[in-house]
Amino acid sequence: MAATDVTSVSEIDELRSQKNIFQKFAELFRKQPLGAVGFAVVIAMIIMAIFANIISPYDPELNDFAAMLVAPGADYWLGTDQFGRDILSRLVYGARTALFVGFAASFVGASCGLVLGVMSAYFGGTFDLIFQRVMDVFMSFPLIIMALAIVSIFGPSTQNVIIAITIPFIPRCARVVRSNALAIREIPYVDAARALGFGHARIILRHMAPNVMAPFLIMLTSFVGQAILTEASLSYLGLGVQEPTPAWGLMLQGGAEEYIESEPWIAIFPGVAISMAVFGFNLFGDSVRDVLDPRLRTQ
Amino acid sequence: MKPSTKLAIALGAGAAFALGAVATASAAPKRGGMLNIVVGSKIPSYDGHRETTFGMIHPIRPFYSLLIRVNPDNPQSTSDFTCDLCESFTKSSDGKTYTFKIRENVKFHDGTPLTSQDIKATMHKLIFPPKGIASSRKAFYGMVESVEATGKYEVTFKLKYATGGFIPALATPFNFVYSKKDLDTHGYKWHMKNINGTGAFTFVQHQPGAFVEGKRYANYHLKGEDGKNKPYLDGYKAISAPKMAIRLQAIRGDRAQIEFRAFPPKARDDLKKALGDKITVQESDWNCVMGFSSNQKLKKFQDVRTRQALSMGLDRWGGSKYLSKIAIVKTVGGTVFPNHKLAAKKEELMQLRGYSTDLAASQAEAKKLLAAAGMSGASVELLNRAVDQPYKVVGTWMLGQWKKLGLKTTQIVLPTGPWYAKFRKKKDQETMIDFNCQGVVNPLIDASKWLSNDIASNNYANYQDRQLDKWYDQMNRTGDEAEAYSIMRKYEKRILHEKAHYAVSFWWYKINPYRSYVKGWNIAPSHYLNQSLDQVWLDK
Numbered sequence: 151m152a153a154t155d156v157t158s159v160s161e162i163d164e165l166r167s168q169k170n171i172f173q174k175f176a177e178l179f180r181k182q183p184l185g186a187v188g189f190a191v192v193i194a195m196i197i198m199a200i201f202a203n204i205i206s207p208y209d210p211e212l213n214d215f216a217a218m219l220v221a222p223g224a225d226y227w228l229g230t231d232q233f234g235r236d237i238l239s240r241l242v243y244g245a246r247t248a249l250f251v252g253f254a255a256s257f258v259g260a261s262c263g264l265v266l267g268v269m270s271a272y273f274g275g276t277f278d279l280i281f282q283r284v285m286d287v288f289m290s291f292p293l294i295i296m297a298l299a300i301v302s303i304f305g306p307s308t309q310n311v312i313i314a315i316t317i318p319f320i321p322r323c324a325r326v327v328r329s330n331a332l333a334i335r336e337i338p339y340v341d342a343a344r345a346l347g348f349g350h351a352r353i354i355l356r357h358m359a360p361n362v363m364a365p366f367l368i369m370l371t372s373f374v375g376q377a378i379l380t381e382a383s384l385s386y387l388g389l390g391v392q393e394p395t396p397a398w399g400l401m402l403q404g405g406a407e408e409y410i411e412s413e414p415w416i417a418i419f420p421g422v423a424i425s426m427a428v429f430g431f432n433l434f435g436d437s438v439r440d441v442l443d444p445r446l447r448t449q
Numbered sequence: 450m451k452p453s454t455k456l457a458i459a460l461g462a463g464a465a466f467a468l469g470a471v472a473t474a475s476a477a478p479k480r481g482g483m484l485n486i487v488v489g490s491k492i493p494s495y496d497g498h499r500e501t502t503f504g505m506i507h508p509i510r511p512f513y514s515l516l517i518r519v520n521p522d523n524p525q526s527t528s529d530f531t532c533d534l535c536e537s538f539t540k541s542s543d544g545k546t547y548t549f550k551i552r553e554n555v556k557f558h559d560g561t562p563l564t565s566q567d568i569k570a571t572m573h574k575l576i577f578p579p580k581g582i583a584s585s586r587k588a589f590y591g592m593v594e595s596v597e598a599t600g601k602y603e604v605t606f607k608l609k610y611a612t613g614g615f616i617p618a619l620a621t622p623f624n625f626v627y628s629k630k631d632l633d634t635h636g637y638k639w640h641m642k643n644i645n646g647t648g649a650f651t652f653v654q655h656q657p658g659a660f661v662e663g664k665r666y667a668n669y670h671l672k673g674e675d676g677k678n679k680p681y682l683d684g685y686k687a688i689s690a691p692k693m694a695i696r697l698q699a700i701r702g703d704r705a706q707i708e709f710r711a712f713p714p715k716a717r718d719d720l721k722k723a724l725g726d727k728i729t730v731q732e733s734d735w736n737c738v739m740g741f742s743s744n745q746k747l748k749k750f751q752d753v754r755t756r757q758a759l760s761m762g763l764d765r766w767g768g769s770k771y772l773s774k775i776a777i778v779k780t781v782g783g784t785v786f787p788n789h790k791l792a793a794k795k796e797e798l799m800q801l802r803g804y805s806t807d808l809a810a811s812q813a814e815a816k817k818l819l820a821a822a823g824m825s826g827a828s829v830e831l832l833n834r835a836v837d838q839p840y841k842v843v844g845t846w847m848l849g850q851w852k853k854l855g856l857k858t859t860q861i862v863l864p865t866g867p868w869y870a871k872f873r874k875k876k877d878q879e880t881m882i883d884f885n886c887q888g889v890v891n892p893l894i895d896a897s898k899w900l901s902n903d904i905a906s907n908n909y910a911n912y913q914d915r916q917l918d919k920w921y922d923q924m925n926r927t928g929d930e931a932e933a934y935s936i937m938r939k940y941e942k943r944i945l946h947e948k949a950h951y952a953v954s955f956w957w958y959k960i961n962p963y964r965s966y967v968k969g970w971n972i973a974p975s976h977y978l979n980q981s982l983d984q985v986w987l988d989k
Contacts, residue, residue, distance in 0.1 A: 213849035215771035232775045233845060306862060388835045392860045393845045394852075404837045405775075407694045408715055 185437020191430025198245040206239035211394040219413050229415040232405045237415065241423050243396035248427060251308065251381040251391075255315035256373035262316070263323025264366050268358045270324065271331030272340075272350070282328075285321035293318045297380050301389045311390045315377045323369045330362040364442040371438045375431030382424045398424045478674055478969060482987035484685040485705040487696040491689060492661070494641035497625035498575050499583040503976045506622060507709050508661035508687030510980040511680075512558070513625035513646035514670070516549060516568060516604075517616070519889055521984050524973030525733065527789060527890040530620050534563065534647065534670070544611025544928065551602040555670045557628045558644075558651045565598035570629035572596040572604075574637055582637045588905070589618040589894050592925070610926050617891035622977045649680040649983035661687045671983055681969070681986035693837065700728075700964065706987075707963035710976045711735070711777045713838050720962045729965040731972035735957035736786050736895070737886035739778060739843055741831070742910035742951050744878050754822040756949035759829070759880065760803040761815035762854045767808065768846055769955055776842040779958035784896055784941045786974065787956055790930065791892045791937050801946040815854050828857040832881035834868045843954060844882050872909045883909055883951065888977035892937070893925050899944045899951060910950050917943060917950075 179186035198205060207227075208214075214234035222229040228237040270281045288296070293315075300314035334340065335358070343353045384390035385399030393400065401420035410417045490504025497506065497513065517538070520529040532538070535549040555563040576593050578584040592608045592615055599605045608615060631645055644652040647670065650663030664684040673679045688705060690696045697716050699705035701723060712720075720728045743750035743759065750756055765781045773779040783801070785792040798804045805811050819825050829851060833844040841862065848858040861878075863871060872878050885898045885907070897905055900921055901913040917940060924936045944950050961972055966988045973979040 211849065211852065213846060215767070218771065218775070232842075233849070305867070388862060388864075392862045393841065394848050394858070394860070404841060407692075408713065408837075411719060412715075 182437040184433045188430045188433025191426055192434050195245045195249055195427055198242050199249045202243045202246050206242045208236035208239045210239040210243040210396040222415055228419045231416050237419050240396040241419060244398045247391055247397040248378045251312055252374045252377040254312045255377040256370055259316040259319025260323045260370040260373055263320045264327050267324035267327030268331045268354050271328045271335050272354050285324055288321040293380060294383055301384055306389045308391050311381055311384055315380050319373050326365050326369055327362050330365050331358055334358050334361045368439040371435035375428045379428050478681050478986040480681050481683050482989060484682050486687045487690045487699050487705040487708045488687050489691055489696055489710055495644050496641040497623040501585050503710055506977050507980055511648050511650040511663055511982040512644050512652055513648040515624050517620050519620055519978050521979050524971050524979045530616055534626055545608045547606040549604045552670055553602055555647050556668055557647050561628050561630050563647055564601050565604045566629045568604045569596055569598040570632050571626045586621055588897055611928055612925050614891055614893035614925055617889040618894050620889050622888050649981055658689055679983040685982060706967045711959045712962055713777055714774055717960050717962045727965050728962050730962045733959045733972045733974050734780055734787050735959040736890050736975045737957035738953055739884050739955055740951055740953040741880050742883040743880045745910055745912045752822040753949060754818040755824050757802050758815040758818035760949050760952035761811045763803055763850050764808045766806055772846055776839040777957055778839045778955035780956040782956045785892045786890045789892055791934055826855050830879040831860045832878040833860055833862045835862045835864045840882055888975045890974055912950055
């Protein structure tokens with residue numbers, strides 16, 4: 151009877167302690183205010199990307215020479231560029247490009263890094279040694295240099311930009327995941343799985359990989375900001391997304407340089423958008439790390 | 450015929466014009482000073498016979514002389530040529546023999562005296578190059594049968610047929626005269642990496658990616674207005690600056706005085722606004738035509754209706770009005786340099802598909818043609834060059850125009866090297882921004898671009914049209930101006946209208962703002978012309 155009472159009280163306490171989603175967000179905002187700002191930016195970008203066709207007041211690719219170089223105002227909130235294209239509309243659609251490239255490159259790069267990093271730790275020995283040296287070679291090149299080289303080989307296009315950004319991410323994620331997976335490998339349940347005759351793939355994917363999710367998620371979120379910045383850099387250098395596709399880096403190229411003095415809005419707004427996006431993802435990524443990293447959580 | 454006389458070349462006698470060109474040599478020239486030029490491209494090699502880019506000719510041309518050249522004081526004329534290394538020349542009554550008297554006492558920078566043998570050796574390299582030696586304008590000289598040194602200071606050209614295209618072709622600014630001794634001793638590739646000319650300046654140094662420096666050649670063969678040897682300048686530096694913003698700021702900050710290619714209208718306005726009278730601007734139509742070609746190797750573009758529709762979708766007249774505010778293009782034209790005697794008049798142009806002022810009707814017709822060809826809503830990929838002015842600006846405009854026809858448009862933009870490789874080697878582009886940039890205005894030769902692709906190496910649409918080849922030959926062989934005009938109209942109509950092998954969008958427009966104390970330079974209708982710098986001086 152007493153035991154039943156205790157259970158009931160405990161359930162009631164648990165029920166009392168349960169919070170709705172808004173309360174949880176409020177608590178998160180209180181504990182991680184910068185992370186919350188970052189999260190808000192990320193959400194805003196995602197909404198812009200998904201609903202671009204509803205939010206955009208104009209067709210982002212429509213040349214309207216009657217409205218070329220119009221300053222920000224009632225008709226064009228952020229002004230127009232030298233082709234008479236609405237800058238706000240191009241920024242909104244540009245979020246779609248940035249997120250598509252950012253998420254695709256980050257997810258694929260981090261996922262490949264996760265699998266390869268765990269594999270390297272799991273097999274160890276000569277395989278690990280050789281694999282890590284290969285990773286060293288890739289990591290010896292700065293991200294932008296590596297991406298530039300890859301795009302130069304494959305040619306500029308959206309999918310090649312994703313490939314170019316993905317490849318440098320793989321060793322970065324693999325290295326971090328491996329260090330965590332080395333510890334996991336020593337835990338008895340991995341030996342138990344091996345003793346039960348499970349295959350390597352099953353042990354790696356079902357038993358080890360889920361236990362290194364924390365560093366994986368941290369890397370993933372930090373990669374998104376880097377990917378957006380790299381995509382913008384490549385587009386600015388003319389090696390990324392091409393006209394007339396709206397992309398923030400592309401908006402900073404050509405006309406923006408030419409008109410920076412007399413029509414500064416052409417350069418300012420895409421620049422602000424890139425900064426905000428990278429800042430937002432970095433803040434969000436830092437907060438994810440703070441929440442998921444046990445060492446930081448206990449401090 | 451006297452030296453530096455205006456050559457009465459039947460078809461080259463186009464009307465001289467100077468759009469905004471200003472007289473720059475009213476005061477007595479002063480001597481001394483260094484001219485800093487900014488150049489927006491790189492030097493592939495020093496060999497003028499091989500190269501085709503202003504990236505080479507702007508820094509290297511001052512080291513060399515030509516046999517004849519466009520009159521530097523009147524470069525807007527399409528018929529005013531003067532002797533450079535020749536003293537005079539004569540033409541036979543049948544127009545098939547030209548004899549040039551060569552200047553005596555001209556020396557190469559290494560001290561070797563110039564003789565007719567040097568001219569002959571140079572012309573042989575240009576016109577009859579051995580296998581494996583590139584001569585980019587060899588096709589210009591199809592009319593030449595032989596070049597002989599008929600005296601120590603006399604050279605004779607024998608032609609297969611009389612043509613007004615010969616003298617303008619000979620005045621091509623890439624025809625650097627080389628020393629026979631160098632060609633014999635070092636071979637035909639030596640000039641790619643070495644310089645030894647008779648030009649107004651001698652080579653000092655080349656820091657790759659940074660600058661080329663030249664200093665005054667004291668024994669230069671041409672005299673200045675003060676009776677002393679030209680050039681007036683002590684030297685020059687051609688500074689490499691691929692970014693337009695850098696070139697613009699260099700002139701603004703007086704670290705460079707001039708750029709010889711062109712700036713867009715906005716840059717001109719900004720410079721003028723900032724510096725007022727310290728900046729002088731010269732403007733001119735430009736012997737560069739921009740348009741697009743569709744790759745007829747691909748099934749998609751073998752249907753003439755598709756090609757016609759793409760051309761008809763372009764609002765040329767409206768585009769000219771607006772693009773001329775943001776890009777170095779302006780004049781709507783056909784295949785001949787605007788204002789030349791062989792060029793189509795506006796009424797004639799308006800009869801061609803895509804040149805109507807009734808845009809709505811044109812676009813409606815274009816949509817019908819696309820539907821008939823099964824191309825409604827199809828995707829079209831445009832290959833473009835990673836150069837803002839005017840390539841990317843015109844390309845972006847073009848894509849916008851095609852989108853209005855309901856086409857799904859994409860663009861591939863490649864740096865110059867891979868861009869050339871794609872349509873010259875792979876030949877797998879769909880449509881491409883296509884151009885025809887020439888030096889001396891010489892429509893009879895310039896029109897060779899549209900010959901069949903087994904004749905014209907710069908036919909990137911990959912078609913063969915023997916009717917065009919036949920008309921081109923007739924045009925070049927006739928001595929009758931009216932007949933040439935008539936054939937040119939048929940030639941042009943077939944290219945732009947009937948077969949839509951090519952679509953001209955606009956002719957380029959050259960805008961050169963520069964420091965007002967730079968004197969003696971006159972704008973030409975080409976960024977290749979008038980770069981010898983011997984007549985340039987600084988009013989400081």
